[in-house]
Amino acid sequence: MKDGRLRAFDRKAEAIYRRKLKSKLEQRYKGRIVAIEIDSGDYFLGKTPLEAVEKGRKKYPQKLFYAIRIGYPAVHSLFIVW
Numbered sequence: 001m002k003d004g005r006l007r008a009f010d011r012k013a014e015a016i017y018r019r020k021l022k023s024k025l026e027q028r029y030k031g032r033i034v035a036i037e038i039d040s041g042d043y044f045l046g047k048t049p050l051e052a053v054e055k056g057r058k059k060y061p062q063k064l065f066y067a068i069r070i071g072y073p074a075v076h077s078l079f080i081v082w
Contacts, residue, residue, distance in 0.1 A: 013066030
């Protein structure tokens with residue numbers, strides 16, 4: 001992905017998290033990882049980024065996922081390409 005597309009991907013995923021998932025997930029799943037598929041808005045939970053993304057890959061094998069640690073200000077992107 002080119003740099004501009006990568007930033008757009010990050011912004012879209014972070015907006016999905018803030019608007020749709022943050023209040024829904026933070027009380028119950030704080031500390032877990034959520035992997036977001038940005039085109040559908042579907043999300044997958046795991047204890048690790050790899051676990052969350054692997055769950056997402058079962059439904060969307062060719063998609064990229066954005067991984068966030070729920071309830072913490074530090075977020076990270078994880079791109080796994082098979």
